Amino acid sequence: MFTFLLKRLGLVLPTFLGITILVFSLIRLLPGDPVEALSGERGMTPERYQRLLHEFGLDRPLAVQYGEYVWKALHGDLGLSTITHEPVFHEFIARFPATIELSVCAMLLALLIGLPAGIIAAVKRNTVWDYSVMGASLTGFSMPIFWWGLLLILMFSVWLGWTPVSGRIAIEYDIAPVTGFMLIDSLLASDTGAFKSALSHLILPSIALGTIPLAVIARMTRSSMLEVLREDYVRTARAKGASTVRVIGIHALRNALIPVVTTAGLQVGTLLAGAILTETIFSWPGIGKWLVEAIGRRDYPAVQGGILLSATTIIVVNLVVDMLYGVINPRIRHT
Amino acid sequence: MNIRKRSHHLTLTTIAATALLGFASAAFAAKTLVYCSEGSPEGFNPQYYTTGTTFDAVSVPMFNRLVEFETGTTNIVPGLAESYSASPDGLAYTFKLRKGVKFHSSAKFTPTRDFNADDVLFSFNRMMDPNHPFAKTQAGTTYAYFDDMDMKNIVERVEKVDPLTVRFVLKKPEAPFIANMAMDFASILSAEYAEKMKAAGNVETFDREPIGTGPFSFVSYQKDAVVRYKANDHYWGGRPKIDNLVFAITTDASVRYAKLKAGECHVMAFPKPADVALMKNDPAINLISQQGLNVGYIAFNVEKKPFDNKLVRQALNMAVNKKAILDAVFQGAGQPAKNPIPPTLWSYNDKVADYPYDAAKAKALLAQAGYPNGTEVELWYLPVTRPYNPDGKRMAELIQADWEKIGVKAKLITFEWGEYRKRSKTGEQHVMMFGWSGDNGDPDNFFVPLLGCSAVKGGGNVSRWCHKDFEDLVQKAKTVTKQAERAALYEKAQVIAHEEAPWIPIAHSVRFDPVRKEVIGYKMDATAHHYFDKVDLADKK
Secondary structure (H helix, E strand, O other): OHHHHHHHHHHHHHHHHHHHHHHHHHHHHOOOOHHHHHHOOOOOOHHHHHHHHHHOOOOOOHHHHHHHHHHHHHOOOOOEOOOOOOEHHHHHHHHHHHHHHHHHHHHHHHHHHHHHHHHHHHHOOOOHHHHHHHHHHHHHHHOOHHHHHHHHHHHHHHHOOOOOOOOOOOOOOOOOOOOOOHHHHHHHOOOHHHHHHHHHHHHHHHHHHHHHHHHHHHHHHHHHHHHHHOOHHHHHHHHOOOOHHHHHHHHHHHHHHHHHHHHHHHHHHHHHHHHHHHHHHOOOOOHHHHHHHHHHOOOHHHHHHHHHHHHHHHHHHHHHHHHHHHHHOOOOOOO | OOHHHHHHHHHOOOHHHHHHOOOOOHHHOOOEEEEEEOOOOOOOOOOOOOOHHHHHHOHHHHOOOOEEEOOOOOOEEEOOEEEEEEOOOOOEEEEEEOOOOOOOOOOOOOOOOOOOHHHHHHHHHHHHOOOOOOOOOOOOOOOHHHHHOOHHHOEEEEEEEEOOEEEEEEOOOOOOHHHHOOOHHHOOOOHHHHHHHHHOOOHHHHHHOOOOOOOEEEEEEEOOOEEEEEEOOOOOOOOOOOOEEEEEEOOOHHHHHHHHHHOOOOEEOOOOHHHHHHHHOOOOEEEEEEEOOEEEEEEEOOOOOOOOOHHHHHHHHHOOOHHHHHHHOOOOOEEEOOOOOOOOOOOOOOOOOOOOOOHHHHHHHHHHOOOOOOEEEEEEOOOOOEOOEOOHHHHHHHHHHHHHOOOEEEEEEOOOHHHHHHHHOOOOOOEEEEEEEOOOOOOHHHHHHHHOOHHHHHOOOOOOOOOHHHHHHHHHHHHOOOHHHHHHHHHHHHHHHHHHOOEEEEEEEEEEEEEEOOEEOOOOOOOOOOOOOOOEEOOOO
């Protein structure tokens, strides 16, 4: 286990280096720069342009800029946002809990609905159940998040009035951030009204964000279950008279879960990418919305830092997922 | 969880009603107005930034200027100065300050004295003097708008005459100076607050937790989500009628509209042009409109052939069907332009007769200019929606079709927005679509940055047109302090701009602020800010 961990960590370093190079160069390949983005219709004199460029350290050779960026990043300094002039790390940390809260809820939704749906589709193969689940998941997977989110808002918030349109909590609740997770903070403030409000604000964005992972998980569960159900030990279990629930729930599901866990782990990337759109639509104050703004205004340090930290999250989650295999199936041991 | 009950509250706007449902805490038995704003403020010091989004959240609710714009117009009215006077040579402006104006208090700061001349000196000196102890309190900040308005080359020094009198000594006569003083960057900050925070070793607090004299004081900011303010009980202009003001940051315009419909906000910023027709028929919404302080135009680069020829420029003016553009692109939410400034601005010359839409005459002019068979041009169009132009591409296509009729083939070109602006300053453009939103309601703020000779070098004058007579008039208008005299000069300048035709002025757009019916007394602002100090909320039964 320990050597496995070491090996995996060894791979992480080059990955990080690759990410920094990629982000550093991609953002600079975009036309415009942070200074240009500040100027608007007004002309900026070349002298002032140069002065600001110098102030942001952008007048130096790219290699020097990159070297300094990596060196500082290694020391935990991701620089200052060119828009707010605050440390990128602070900006990220202030928003990250909102994204995690939303992603976790979306993932829970995807698992709670996706797993049973996939199992039902597999057990009732080629029935109307199977077709409905597969049809729905194909639709869900193909749904553009932006359109889906707006549709949800129009239906449930504007027409039916069941859910709030956007935001994290109704404005009458001013909950001071402690953990940054609104559900937890409202409980800490022992304000049930605030908790309910926070929960109701989570419903629509979780659905919008969770739809694609849900579809993927349902489909993966179904195909994985189908394969396992054909195995000899399942037939044996049935033959010895085990109940259907036991056969499916214990014998089959546990073995079918491995690819599902892998898929679910990979969905973390999908979630963070989807968060960009979901957060923009639902005015969710997370890192997705923040990054969109930063890209639009060519806030180089924010984009670089934000993506680096997001990538770290994805890498860590996938590492944890790899470790989980052994827990689910003791036959898999990392050496 | 009772969702239905929750959403019920959201549609109720007065907190009194919310209280009936057994929900509100004591602090909320008050009138709270929610404004769906379009973005997060960049920061909370009005001197550092240039965007309307930040001004709406910072300088408008929490600060005052020595002089201010009357809401809804660009008239200058007294602010923290009760009166001002200019010296006969136009080189000194003396401001008599208002007595007894209180700065806000917060958990970290309680003012021990009223507003006085020291605050004015502090606010301006830190922007003017790089060696001022508070010139740089935060890394990376600049006094961008102060620089943009060229204040460094306008103001020589600020003097304290007595505790309630200050004098601005100018380097040159500059009539638009007084309009600059009403702009957001000229907000007055508390010198005492700065000193105290510095002494306490957290000078960043000075920038992050604003203390002003404005109608609302700062409560809290949750990044990208909510800014909260409460009414300033001691406001010199009279306490606001609402008790709390909340900015719900909602970047997507469609979602802002959904929130307005659902009653989650009372006023929304910047509706999508496509939604305006729906809003007009919405029984819950009052759609307020106002002529924008802006102009959308097509600029000919007069340094390039064939646009060096006045006749060509006039011909291309005549060939464009502005009415069709206003119908198709602005969908009626605009008015055709004939001058570089909008009609809402003083000195607008209504006697200028626009070029008639006349293809035959245009063709004749073109032949007279030596292009009987027409010519080929490159037309740059805006890649993004701007306040003065909802759809650059559509506009370009219409113009292309119009010019085709007189034999002028236009190739449509565009770039990414930042790139577009960058290239516009190099002078490589042929014909280019652009526009401008006024900063301060002084005509100088249109003529000089857009058509002045120095702006050719600065890049703001994208037609690169530098005309001696025009330049003399607009420069002279800077040195005269009487508005009537200045207006006469600008009126003459507009005649020249029309005759020389460096532009095709296309339109002045109309802006819309959708507000819910229960909002009382909301007035739109001329410079596209959003003011809530005079607004009230009706009880909704």
